[in-house]
Amino acid sequence: MPPKPLAIDVDDLRKRYESGKSLAKVASEVGYSVSTVYLRLRDAGVPIRTRAVGNKIGGTLRRSALHADVARLYGQGVRVLAMAQQLGTTRPKIVRCLGDVGLPVRSGSEANTIRLRSAGVRADVTRAAHLKFGDGNRELAEELERRGIAAEREHIVDHMNVDVLAGGTLAVEVHRPGASPLSVESRERQRIVDLLHRGFPVLYVWAYRNSRCRYDVSACADQIVATLDLIHKDPSAGRQYRVIRGCGQVVAIGGTELEHRPVVLPPHGRRYGTCHQR
Known part of the structure; x- marks a missing residue:
């Protein structure tokens, strides 16, 4: 068949x-x-x-x-x-x-x-770039958390990445370059203004890597706590920025009017002055 x-x-x-x-x-x-x-x-x-x-x-x-x-x-x-x-x-x-x-x-x-028009891609790229050299951020965030203060690392604000958002209010940046974050040609200067306009007071930790003024995490955390307390007592402080050295010394306070920026002292290197830490 x-x-x-x-x-x-x-x-x-x-x-x-x-x-x-x-x-x-x-x-x-x-x-x-x-x-x-x-x-x-x-x-x-x-x-x-x-x-x-x-x-x-x-x-x-x-x-x-x-x-x-x-x-x-x-x-x-x-x-x-x-x-x-x-x-x-x-x-x-x-x-x-x-x-x-x-x-x-x-x-x-x-x-x-x-590519960066996508918020997700922008956040991923920015976070990855900052995490590459964020040991100082991590140490500072851990110190704040030990003190009972919420500390969110790599917080995204529009196109910007905030190193540590302290207490859900204060944008904390750990600034490593030797140049002043308030110099006219620096991106950080405009970044401060942008964050202030978005309702975030700013504290810049100017921790120059080669500075004799060593990065004291505890002293910087003290300044963050003091700034948060001041913001809670005085709402106008919530519209200000502060720049402190890595040792915790305050060197500048101001607002969005950075065209009248205060004088920022140079970083503590061999050819500069001394610090109250010494």
Whole structure:
């Protein structure tokens, strides 16, 4: 008794094949041999493509998929080289794809601007960057918590990352560079103004790494506690910034009018003056 023919949905085979898939691809999807798929399509009157035509169609489909992936990653702000690495191809090929779909090649900074429009990405990037050298932040947060004061590390405020948010109110920054955080050309100066405008009083711990004025975590925590107490007693203090040295010495107090900023003493190095700590 001859075997019964396989119950294959020829219409399904035709749709798959005419969508541009190869015989081998269709066969793998339906679970039959290539020869079986070929015979059923031929018997149904479906024109079978030559290998050259099939390769051309397959290449077009692969390019279409690549174009779609490139456009998607481009919209996410992924840089050209990163696209090539993610998609397993080369940078020149990504550049050609961008040209095919009418998208300009962006610089790395332009791509990063797009990426950082996402609040989640912005927070992740900022937090990772600050955690790389945040030992002083951690020590200060732990000291505050030992004193019963809530201390949240890496608190995100819009585009800014606050090293430690003390008592849910005071933005504490541990400033490591030797240059004054209030100098006209520093980003920290504008950062102070931005935080004040958003309702956060600011305390900058100016703990210059090479300073003779060593970083005294306990003394800095004392100043934070004193500032929090003052804010609770005097609401106007909640609209001010303070800069203290790593030893706890207060060197500047002011508000948003930083064009009339107080004079900030230079860091304590070998060629500078002494500190009350010595």
